[in-house]
Amino acid sequence: MAKPLSRRHFLRRTVAAAMLALPMVATAKKSPPKASKASVHYQDHPKGRAMCGRCRFFLPAVGHSNGMMMQGIKTNGTLAIGHCTKVAGRIAPTGYCILYTPRVHSE
Structure with missing residues (x-):
């Protein structure tokens, strides 16, 4: 029959396992680098109705969205970067830019 683990031995194994897993957790959280504006042919004006404010990748400035379909517009009508x-x-x-992907709206 197997010898039962002591509390001290159990704690040592637990700490060792956590130390081995730590580098995997740290590397998993790193996001890939973002593309440069030049590489995606970014322009500061829309291409027809396609514009960043309607793209799924756009993140409006915090507190500047009025909840309407067009994200990134302040309630006073000015545009927020x-x-x-x-x-x-x-x-x-x-x-x-060439990565433009329209938002999918669930209705």
């Missing part, structure tokens, strides 16, 4: 999950730097809601 936001960010993109794919492109580095500040992004205008009226901008456009």
